[in-house]
Amino acid sequence: MTDKSQANEQRSSGTAVSQNAAPQLAIELAGINKHFGPVHANKDIDLKVTRGTVHGIVGENGAGKTTLMSILYGFYTAETGRIFVDGKEVTIKDSSHALELGIGMVHQHFMLVDNFTVLENVILGAEDDALLQPSLDKARKVLAQLARDYELEVDPDALIEDLSVGGQQRVEILKALYRGAEILILDEPTGVLTPSEADHLFKVLETLRKQGKTILLITHKLREIMAITDDVSVMRQGAMVKTLETKNTDPAELAELMVGRRVLLRVDKGPSNPGDVKLEVRDLVVKDDMDITRVKGINFEVRAGEIVGIAGVSGNGQSDMLEAITGMRKADSGQLIVKGKEVVIKGDDGAAKLRDMSVAHVPEDRQELGLVVTFEQWENAILGYQDDDKYGKGAFLSIPAAREEANRHIEKYDIRPANNRLKAANFSGGNQQKIVLAREMSRNPDVLVVGQPTRGVDIGAIEFIHNQIVAMRDAGKAVLLVSVELDEIRSLADRILVMFDGHIVGEADPATATEAELGLLMAGVSADNAPESDKREANNKESAK
Amino acid sequence: MIVRKPLPRWADLILVPFLNLTLAFLISGLVVLIIGENPIEAVKILLFGAFGYGEGLGYTLHFATNFIFAGLAFSIASHAGQFNIGAEGQAYVAGLGAILVALALDQTHWLLVMPLAMIASAAIGGFWGFVPGYLAAKRGSHVVITTIMFNFIASAFMVYMLNRVLKQSDNMAPESATVVNAGRMPQLREWWDYFGYSPLNVMFFVAVAALIAAYILLWRTELGYKIRTMGQNPSAAHYAGISNSAIVMIAMTISGAVAGMIALNEVLGVQNRLVLDFVFGYGFVGIAVGLMGRNHPIGIALAALLFGALYQGGQELAFMMPAVTREMILVIQALVILFTGAMEGLFRRPLEMMFGMLEFSKSEKSDDAPASSKS
Numbered sequence: 060m061t062d063k064s065q066a067n068e069q070r071s072s073g074t075a076v077s078q079n080a081a082p083q084l085a086i087e088l089a090g091i092n093k094h095f096g097p098v099h100a101n102k103d104i105d106l107k108v109t110r111g112t113v114h115g116i117v118g119e120n121g122a123g124k125t126t127l128m129s130i131l132y133g134f135y136t137a138e139t140g141r142i143f144v145d146g147k148e149v150t151i152k153d154s155s156h157a158l159e160l161g162i163g164m165v166h167q168h169f170m171l172v173d174n175f176t177v178l179e180n181v182i183l184g185a186e187d188d189a190l191l192q193p194s195l196d197k198a199r200k201v202l203a204q205l206a207r208d209y210e211l212e213v214d215p216d217a218l219i220e221d222l223s224v225g226g227q228q229r230v231e232i233l234k235a236l237y238r239g240a241e242i243l244i245l246d247e248p249t250g251v252l253t254p255s256e257a258d259h260l261f262k263v264l265e266t267l268r269k270q271g272k273t274i275l276l277i278t279h280k281l282r283e284i285m286a287i288t289d290d291v292s293v294m295r296q297g298a299m300v301k302t303l304e305t306k307n308t309d310p311a312e313l314a315e316l317m318v319g320r321r322v323l324l325r326v327d328k329g330p331s332n333p334g335d336v337k338l339e340v341r342d343l344v345v346k347d348d349m350d351i352t353r354v355k356g357i358n359f360e361v362r363a364g365e366i367v368g369i370a371g372v373s374g375n376g377q378s379d380m381l382e383a384i385t386g387m388r389k390a391d392s393g394q395l396i397v398k399g400k401e402v403v404i405k406g407d408d409g410a411a412k413l414r415d416m417s418v419a420h421v422p423e424d425r426q427e428l429g430l431v432v433t434f435e436q437w438e439n440a441i442l443g444y445q446d447d448d449k450y451g452k453g454a455f456l457s458i459p460a461a462r463e464e465a466n467r468h469i470e471k472y473d474i475r476p477a478n479n480r481l482k483a484a485n486f487s488g489g490n491q492q493k494i495v496l497a498r499e500m501s502r503n504p505d506v507l508v509v510g511q512p513t514r515g516v517d518i519g520a521i522e523f524i525h526n527q528i529v530a531m532r533d534a535g536k537a538v539l540l541v542s543v544e545l546d547e548i549r550s551l552a553d554r555i556l557v558m559f560d561g562h563i564v565g566e567a568d569p570a571t572a573t574e575a576e577l578g579l580l581m582a583g584v585s586a587d588n589a590p591e592s593d594k595r596e597a598n599n600k601e602s603a604k
Numbered sequence: 605m606i607v608r609k610p611l612p613r614w615a616d617l618i619l620v621p622f623l624n625l626t627l628a629f630l631i632s633g634l635v636v637l638i639i640g641e642n643p644i645e646a647v648k649i650l651l652f653g654a655f656g657y658g659e660g661l662g663y664t665l666h667f668a669t670n671f672i673f674a675g676l677a678f679s680i681a682s683h684a685g686q687f688n689i690g691a692e693g694q695a696y697v698a699g700l701g702a703i704l705v706a707l708a709l710d711q712t713h714w715l716l717v718m719p720l721a722m723i724a725s726a727a728i729g730g731f732w733g734f735v736p737g738y739l740a741a742k743r744g745s746h747v748v749i750t751t752i753m754f755n756f757i758a759s760a761f762m763v764y765m766l767n768r769v770l771k772q773s774d775n776m777a778p779e780s781a782t783v784v785n786a787g788r789m790p791q792l793r794e795w796w797d798y799f800g801y802s803p804l805n806v807m808f809f810v811a812v813a814a815l816i817a818a819y820i821l822l823w824r825t826e827l828g829y830k831i832r833t834m835g836q837n838p839s840a841a842h843y844a845g846i847s848n849s850a851i852v853m854i855a856m857t858i859s860g861a862v863a864g865m866i867a868l869n870e871v872l873g874v875q876n877r878l879v880l881d882f883v884f885g886y887g888f889v890g891i892a893v894g895l896m897g898r899n900h901p902i903g904i905a906l907a908a909l910l911f912g913a914l915y916q917g918g919q920e921l922a923f924m925m926p927a928v929t930r931e932m933i934l935v936i937q938a939l940v941i942l943f944t945g946a947m948e949g950l951f952r953r954p955l956e957m958m959f960g961m962l963e964f965s966k967s968e969k970s971d972d973a974p975a976s977s978k979s
Contacts, residue, residue: 387842411845420843428843431836438829443844445829454825 085110085273091140115284118294119517133157163235225256254578281310331553334363337537343393353379355561366538368552376561385420386413419499423510429495432484437465468497489520559583628943653920654913662802668912672811674890677863679899684855685835690751691863692887693758698729698864703878706787726861733860741849780878789873807869815901892945
C-alpha cells in the first residue's frame with residue numbers, strides 16, 4: 060500500500076470522528092503539489108480543518124509544513140490542487156487576498172516595526188485613509204474590544220521595542236484579528252517564549268477557539284500538540300502521513316510518524332561521575348558590542364564527566380557568556396579558568412587560544428558562526444583547526460589530509476549526503492549541525508561548550524546528537540550546555556543553572572525540579588517567591604563550597 | 605512555474621561571461637553601424653590588430669600584463685571581503701620604488717635591479733594598501749572610501765614628487781631621470797623579433813607566475829584559507845580564532861603589493877622614467893577584470909587577455925577606420941566593462957530560471973518513474 064492511500068484512509072477516519080454532527084470545514088485542501096527545483100516540497104496534500112478547532116501540523120524540518128501554510132497564505136501558488144475556504148473554491152493570489160478571505164498568519168519572526176507604537180503597527184498596511192488619525196482612533200476602539208474578547212491586553216501606545224517577546228506576539232495576533240481573520244496560522248509560535256508566556260498564548264488560543272476562530276498551529280513540539288490541539292496532521296518528506304484526533308494519540312506515536320521509525324524521546328544516560336574542575340567562571344561580567352552589560356557577574360564551574368545545563372529564555376546573556384567562555388569576546392571583568400589556568404583574552408583571535416587549551420565550541424548559530432556555508436564540507440571540517448600541522452605542515456594546507464579528516468567525520472557522524480565536496484549550504488540543518496559537532500568532538504577536547512545543539516534539527520538527528528553529547532560526558536569530558544529548550548536541558552544536564560537578565564538565578568537538580576519551578580526561575584521570579592527552589596539552590600551552593 | 609537554481613560551475617564560469625560579452629559586442633556593433641562603418645569589418649580589424657601579427661600580439665600581452673596585476677590585486681582583497689578600488693593609486697606610488705631602485709642600480713645588471721625594484725614597488729604599493737586596511741580593521745573605515753581617497757592622495761603626492769623632487773634641472777617636463785642600462789626591463793623582442801616593437805617584457809612572466817602564486821596562496825595555504833573564510837563569513841572566521849583585523853590588513857597589503865607590479869611593467873618596461881599618470885587607468889579596469897574573472901586566476905588571465913586585446917585592437921581600429929575615433933574605442937571598452945562588470949547579473953537570473961526549469965522537468969520524470977512502479 061502506498062503512503063498516499065494509507066493517508067487517505069486515515070484522513071477519512073480522522074474527520075469521521077469529529078464531534079459535531081455536521082462539521083463545517085473552514086479549510087479544505089485537495090491534491091496540493093509544489094516543487095522547488097528538484098525538491099518535491101508538497102506531494103498531493105489533502106487537508107481538512109474543521110471550523111472552530113485548533114489543528115496542529117507537525118513534521119520535521121523540510122517536511123513541507125511551512126510551504127503548505129505559505130500556499131494557504133498566498134506566498135506561493137500550488138502547481139496543482141484545489142483550495143476551499145468555507146466550502147468555496149478559491150485561488151489565493153497573494154497574502155492580502157488571503158486576508159480578505161479571513162486567513163491571517165502569525166510568523167515565526169515577527170513582522171513589526173520596532174519604533175512604532177502598537178497602534179501604528181496594527182494599522183500598518185490597513186490604513187483607511189491618507190490621514191492616519193481616523194484609522195488610529197478606530198483601531199484603538201477595536202483593540203479595546205479585542206482585548207476584552209480574547210484576553211489580549213496590550214498597551215496600544217507602547218512602542219514595540221519596549222514590549223516583551225510575548226507582548227510582541229500578541230500584537231501580531233491582534234494585527235491578524237484586526238484585519239478580520241477567522242482562520243489564524245501560527246508558525247512555531249512558542250519558539251521564543253518563556254513557559255509562562257507560552258501558557259498565556261495557549262489560553263488566548265483557547266479563547267479564540269471558543270469564539271469560533273479556527274487555528275492552524277505549526278510546531279515541532281509534541282508537548283504543545285498534546286496540550287492544545289483537537290486534531291493533528293503529521294507531515295513527512297512533503298507528504299501528509301496521517302491526520303489524527305489528538306486525544307487518540309500520544310507523543311511517541313506522533314514522533315514515529317514524523318520520523319518514520321521508532322525514536323527515543325528520553326535520553327538514556329547513567330548517573331554522572333564528576334571529577335576535577337575543568338572550567339571555572341568567577342564574577343564574569345560581559346558587555347556586548349553596544350556596550351550593554353549582558354552578563355552581570357556569574358560564577359559556576361564545570362567538572363570532568365558532568366553536563367552542566369544553562370537554562371533560560373533566549374536573550375538573557377547566554378550568547379555573550381558563551382562568547383566570553385570560548386574566547387570570542389573579551390570579558391569586562393572576572394576570571395575564566397580552564398584546567399586551573401586563568402585565560403586572558405587580548406586580541407580578536409581569542410577563540411584560537413581557547414581551542415589550543417582543548418576547549419571545543421559548538422556555537423549557537425551554526426550558519427552564522429559554526430560554518431562557512433559557501434565552503435565545501437571538507438573545508439568546514441577544519442574550520443578553527445586550519446593551523447594544525449595535521450592539515451599541512453608550515454604555511455601550507457594539505458587538501459588530501461583535510462579531505463581524509465572530512466571523510467572520517469562523515470563516516471563516524473553519519474553525515475548525509477556523504478560527499479565532502481558538497482557546499483555546507485546544501486546540507487540539511489541536522490547534517491550541518493553534525494558537521495560542526497563532528498569537527499568539535501572528534502578533536503577529543505577536555506571541555507565541550509555547546510550552544511543550542513538541536514535548534515532547527517530533525518527529531519532523528521536530535522536523538523543522535525544527544526547521545527553524542529552524553530558519550531562525551533561519559534568519556535570524562537566537561538560539558539557546558541546552553542539551550543533554550545527546557546526539555547533538552549532537563550533530559551541531558553546533570554545540573555541545571557538558570558540564567559535570567561545576566562545573572563544565574565538558581566540551580567536545580569534535573570531529577571527533582573519541576574517544569575513549573577524552572578519556568579518561574581526563567582521568568583525571573585525571585586527565589587523568595589519560590590521557596591522550594593530557593594532551598595535547593597542554597598543546598599547546592601553549600602555543597603559546591 | 606518559476607524556480608531558480610544556482611548555476612552549474614561551467615555556466616557560471618563560461619556561459620555567463622560569454623553571453624555578457626556577446627551582448628556588449630552586439631551593442632558596440634550597433635554603435636559602429638550608426639556612425640556608418642561596417643561592424644563585421646571593424647571586428648576583423650580589431651581581432652587582427654590584437655592577435656594577427658607579432659607586434660600586435662606583443663602589445664596585447666603587454667596590456668594584459670597590467671590587467672593581470674590589477675585584476676589579481678582586486679581579487680585578493682575581494683577574497684577577504686574588501687573592495688579595494690585603490691589599485692590605481694597603489695600602482696602609482698609604487699612607481700617611486702621602481703624608479704629609485706632602477707636609477708640607483710642602473711650600472712649593474714637587470715637580474716639585480718628587477719628583484720630589488722619588485723621588492724621596493726611591492727613595499728610602497730603594499731604600504732598604500734595597508735593603510736586603508738589598517739583603518740578598516742582598527743577604525744572601521746570603509747575601504748571603498750579610503751582607497752578612493754588614497755587614489756587622490758597618491759595622485760597629488762606624485763605630482764609633488766615629480767615636480768619638486770625627481771624633476772631634472774635640464775628638463776621642463778615633470779618626469780624623473782631616464783634609466784638607460786640595467787634599469788630597463790629586458791624586452792622579449794630582444795630574444796624573439798616576432799614581437800616587433802612592442803614593449804612586451806619579462807614582467808609578463810612575472811604576471812603569469814603571480815597568477816599561479818595567487819592560486820597557491822588562496823587555495824593551498826593556511827593564510828589563503830583564513831582570507832577566504834574571512835571574506836565569506838567574518839563571524840565564522842572570528843569563531844575559528846582567526847584575527848579578522850590581521851587578515852584585512854594582510855590581504856590589503858598583498859593586494860597593494862601586487863598592484864605595485866604594474867609600476868615595473870610601465871615605468872621600467874615602457875617609459876624608462878617616471879612620468880605623470882603612467883598607470884593610465886589600468887588599476888580601475890582591474891576591477892572589471894577581477895569581477896569578470898570571478899576572482900579566480902584562470903578567469904583573471906582570460907579577462908586580462910580580453911581587455912589587453914580590446915586596448916591594442918582598439919588602437920588599431922582607430923587607426924584603420926578614421927570614423928571610429930579614439931573616443932569610440934573608449935565607448936566600446938566601456939560597454940564591455942558595463943556588461944561584464946557592472947551588469948554582470950543581467951543574464952544570471954534568466955539563466956538560473958532556465959536551469960531551474962530543465963532540472964524541474966528532469967526531476968518530474970524521475971519522480972514519476974518510481975511512483976508508477978509502486979502502484
